[in-house]
Amino acid sequence: MTVIAVVSAGLSQPSSTRLLADRLAEAAGRHLAGAEIRVVELRGLAVDIANNLVTGFPSPALKEALETVERADGLIAVTPIFTASYSGLFKSFFDVLDNTALQGTPVLIAATGGTARHSLALEHALRPMFTYLRAVVVPTAVYAASEDWGATSGDGLASRVDRAAGELAALLSRTPRKRPAEAPLIPFEQQLAALRPFTTG
């Protein structure tokens, strides 16, 4: 079964970031029948994330959240835009995630904000971050400003959500399911041989 992790970095309760995350998850589920959705709310993990930055290891609850993301076949990542970029909490979560965890993973990026003027933060901040992590980011990034929650027109939020979710589903349908990653063991002779200077022998 395909598993999609949803990471929501909204801070208020209820949160428009979580609302957008749920809409995206629901749309992805429609495009990919049978997909299992697992939501990770970062708000409850804020202290654990800060502690991980300090100690270098995650608490049991954070470990579970990190593993949910690592093991998922696809990811929907949603953040509020703060000070022209993703929130610090959102970034810190991906800072403590292993930097190989999302290699080749299809990712849908989305954000919320008070005004549509911040929408390109998705392209200038989130997309390069996930590119660095070697994730495969779907072409449509979804931004929801306050005004979008009341809009009804053709190219409104609902159609962007649907288009992005469709792109994620299409990518997932041709991406092999993830298997638990085992770090390959390099035999010692091979490690030594890799170091032989070219000038000898």
Place this chain on the structure above:
Amino acid sequence: MQFGIFTVGDVTTDPTNGATPTEAERIKAMVTIALKAEEVGLDVFATGEHHNPPFVPSSPTTMLGYIAARTDRLILSTSTTLITTNDPVKIAEDYAMLQHLADGRVDLMMGRGNTGPVYPWFGQDIRNGIALAIENYALVHRLWREDVVDWEGNFRTPLQGFTSTPRPLDGVPPFVWHGSIRSPEIAEQAAYYGDGFFANNIFWPKEHFMRLIELYRQRYAHYGHGTPEQAIVGLGGQVFMRKNSQDAVREFRPYFDKAPVYGNGPSLEDFTEQTPLTVGSPQEVIDRTLTFRESFGDYQRQLFLMDHAGLPLKTVLEQLDLLGEEVVPVLRKEFAARRAEGVAEAPTHAARVAARDAALVAN
């Protein structure tokens, strides 16, 4: 099984009174702590090696040589010797010299070091950390075992007809541990040579180290040094004790809260639950330490971190009294009673000379 202490050698302000020891005071305190370790019946004293403030021990063999002259029984070791940024020729020479002066009471733990700028200060690049550890140790290993070495590598000047002096005491090099907190490559290296593997487990949850040690044990057997259970494992530990558990918690908390490694992070309660840190009565320390065997199997060396985070010398010496009088004697007995058949003894020079002689007779 060997019990001892390892020190980082940090100069840290005591958060309870703002007092900061001078470098001279800290260096002398480290020596006092080492002498105390022998006095209370511990087996091993290991010092860190650092090349940046607030740490003082940049020259471990100088310190260990001085301690060797003032002790009779204590094994002198390192935690760790920087195999990446030291010249491997100098490591081979320095520790062979120390081995002679200490009548064989020397072993060392190789580590990579994780302070970025130290690498360029010594002409290296942290991105080559693993490669440096592998190539440099391969050279140290040969210098201690071959009288005349021709050698060429990637990271230091080639050698033609080089003899490292003095030759190891009795022709038997110091025992080597390889320390790592995250790299399977180092567990593999330790296994390949049949050397010891030291997992400094004190700052992280045990599951991580269970995987590394299991890998080391399997590969130790793969390379024909014995069964997985016979592999030679060392572990860290971190404790603070008072007769009454609550007194220990109350006294240690301000040090914990400001400790350089994990301070201003999780609570003392969370950290003691998630890592081996034990703050409580001697009996609690005994109980916790015995669980290490359940997680990692029978092991050969247990080193405790006792003098850090600004704890005053007087307090550290009191801790060593408790460790030597109330904890280690019980641990010796309990570990011995639980130990499986055929598990290796902890390495000593005398035993290694005897094993070498026995092998010579057999051949």
